[in-house]
Amino acid sequence: xxxxxxxxxxxxxxxxxxxxxxxxxxxxxxxxxxxxxxxxxxxxxxxxxxxxxxxxxxxxxxxxxxxxxxxxxxxxxxxxxxxxxxxxxxxxxxxxxxxxxxxxxxxxxxxxxxxxxxxxxxxxxxxxxxxxxxxxxxxxxxxxxxxxxxxxxxxxxxxxxxxxxxxxxxxxxxxxxxxxxxxxxxxxxxxxxxxxxxxxxxxxxxxxxxxxxxxxxxxxxxxxxxxxxxxxxxxxxxxxxxxxxxxxxxxxxxxxxxxxxxxxxxxxxxxx
Amino acid sequence: xxxxxxxxxxxxxxxxxxxxxxxxxxxxxxxxxxxxxxxxxxxxxxxxxxxxxxxxxxxxxxxxxxxxxxxxxxxxxxxxxxxxxxxxxxxxxxxxxxxxxxxxxxxxxxxxxxxxxxxxxxxxxxxxxxxxxxxxxxxxxxxxxxxxxxxxxxxxxxxxxxxxxxxxxxxxxxxxxxxxxxxxxxxxxxxxxxxxxxxxxxxxxxxxxxxxxxxxxxxxxxxxxxxxxxxxxxxxxxx
Numbered sequence: 001x002x003x004x005x006x007x008x009x010x011x012x013x014x015x016x017x018x019x020x021x022x023x024x025x026x027x028x029x030x031x032x033x034x035x036x037x038x039x040x041x042x043x044x045x046x047x048x049x050x051x052x053x054x055x056x057x058x059x060x061x062x063x064x065x066x067x068x069x070x071x072x073x074x075x076x077x078x079x080x081x082x083x084x085x086x087x088x089x090x091x092x093x094x095x096x097x098x099x100x101x102x103x104x105x106x107x108x109x110x111x112x113x114x115x116x117x118x119x120x121x122x123x124x125x126x127x128x129x130x131x132x133x134x135x136x137x138x139x140x141x142x143x144x145x146x147x148x149x150x151x152x153x154x155x156x157x158x159x160x161x162x163x164x165x166x167x168x169x170x171x172x173x174x175x176x177x178x179x180x181x182x183x184x185x186x187x188x189x190x191x192x193x194x195x196x197x198x199x200x201x202x203x204x205x206x207x208x209x210x211x212x213x214x215x216x217x218x219x220x221x222x223x224x225x226x227x228x229x230x231x232x233x234x235x236x237x238x239x240x241x242x243x244x245x246x247x248x249x250x251x252x253x254x255x256x257x258x259x260x261x262x263x264x265x266x267x268x269x270x271x272x
Numbered sequence: 273x274x275x276x277x278x279x280x281x282x283x284x285x286x287x288x289x290x291x292x293x294x295x296x297x298x299x300x301x302x303x304x305x306x307x308x309x310x311x312x313x314x315x316x317x318x319x320x321x322x323x324x325x326x327x328x329x330x331x332x333x334x335x336x337x338x339x340x341x342x343x344x345x346x347x348x349x350x351x352x353x354x355x356x357x358x359x360x361x362x363x364x365x366x367x368x369x370x371x372x373x374x375x376x377x378x379x380x381x382x383x384x385x386x387x388x389x390x391x392x393x394x395x396x397x398x399x400x401x402x403x404x405x406x407x408x409x410x411x412x413x414x415x416x417x418x419x420x421x422x423x424x425x426x427x428x429x430x431x432x433x434x435x436x437x438x439x440x441x442x443x444x445x446x447x448x449x450x451x452x453x454x455x456x457x458x459x460x461x462x463x464x465x466x467x468x469x470x471x472x473x474x475x476x477x478x479x480x481x482x483x484x485x486x487x488x489x490x491x492x493x494x495x496x497x498x499x500x501x502x503x504x505x506x507x508x509x510x511x
Contacts, residue, residue, distance in 0.1 A: 068442035068443075068444065069438075069442055069443075069459070070369075070438070070442075070443060070457075070458035070459035071458070072366075073366070073369050073419075073438070073457075073458045073459040074438045074439050074459045075439045076439060076440075077459070133439070199488070200487075200488030200489060201484070201485065201486050201487040201488035201491075202485055202486050203486050203487055204488070261486070262441070262442050262445060265441070265445055265482060265485075265486065266442070266444055266445040266448055269445060269448040269449050269478075269482070270448045
């Protein structure tokens with residue numbers, strides 16, 4: 001009996017180890033960008049590795065969720081599979097960016113852009129599928145709020161990132177660069193629909209964290225574009241990389257919360 | 273390309289078979305030997321009580337099996353082997369997924385009449401011939417469109433809910449809701465038996481509570497409304 005109690009007391013800690021792990025990752029990233037602990041040369045390679053690892057961690061998490069829902073046989077399975085595929089492409093982008101950084105061969109556009117933009121398309125598709133799957137209508141006031149916020153965000157992103165590009169000679173690099181603010185705007189608008197519609201039920205929490213991840217990614221990306229145009233971006237300890245890193249951590253957290261939710265429900269159904 | 277569907281009772285007796293039109297003697301010979309092979313294979317699989325989708329790959333054919341256990345009026349197990357035959361597995365054609373889809377459509381056909389007949393271990397094979405038209409339509413259609421646009425008709429409110437739950441819960445969770453719910457494939461579940469009215473009400477209440485907790489209020493109610501509408505439209509022309 002005492003042993004059983006001991007096991008029961010140990011279980012919550014064991015079950016939440018991954019939450020502590022994610023918190024530790026977030027603390028580490030904050031420490032890294034605030035204290036800049038090592039020299040720029042090795043730090044830029046290490047940062048690249050961290051981004052590959054973070055994006056790589058998202059793949060099994062969302063892959064596992066997709067598997068739970070029978071991959072493409074169900075709507076949630078399709079959404080999770082598409083997200084997982086998006087993370088595969090982003091991981092490939094981070095890996096190729098790391099290789100290009102190490103080889104000092106960064107060009108505009110580069111192979112990493114192909115993977116990043118393809119990944120964006122997958123993520124947008126997944127968000128779009130989820131938006132379509134929510135059978136909840138907008139209240140008129142919420143709808144007006146969504147339209148107003150969407151227009152505001154589009155105007156801000158266009159004026160920060162797109163307008164300066166229009167003054168340049170239009171080449172392939174410029175066209176590719178314009179793809180990012182466009183996709184960021186679409187992601188933010190879709191994320192807002194999910195936040196505004198998906199408010200009730202336990203599933204709202206992991207979705208909110210996922211949406212936060214997308215918002216951070218989009219914000220980091222818009223900031224990066226602006227800094228790059230102004231010539232202020234450096235490949236190491238850049239503050240605009242911090243929201244991108246935290247965005248990936250939010251994705252991992254969201255996937256973990258989804259898995260925990262369905263696992264808990266399965267256990268409670270079995271107990272009943 | 274899909275070549276046919278077979279439903280075999282325990283003991284190897286085929287209760288339903290639908291094969292694509294035969295064109296050559298060679299194909300005819302191939303199909304008849306396939307049926308014989310499946311019959312003996314199904315007998316062997318059922319005696320071993322194996323679970324899950326089984327796949328046999330041959331040089332010019334692939335077939336996938338699934339064993340379904342139903343309960344008759346005496347609460348005894350009645351086993352059926354559903355087998356799907358294809359000449360090859362094309363890209364985008366997920367045979368286990370197609371098989372579970374066809375199983376749900378077969379069992380729910382004519383508002384669940386086939387399910388009742390199978391549970392009675394009916395030997396009247398003519399009953400199931402009504403499924404031929406469905407199979408012809410299925411084979412003419414593109415699988416991607418079918419899976420996206422054609423949802424299996426609900427055999428009852430509860431079975432309709434179980435069909436729709438695949439879009440809300442993982443299959444592992446659905447099968448834990450009641451001991452008589454069994455998994456058909458990657459996402460569909462089927463009730464192996466009738467359950468008493470009170471128990472059914474409790475089960476539906478439990479599903480409603482779980483959906484409410486997970487997705488918020490109103491989701492279960494709108495799901496049930498949709499199934500009621502589909503049930504009324506699918507049964508009215510025949511009645």
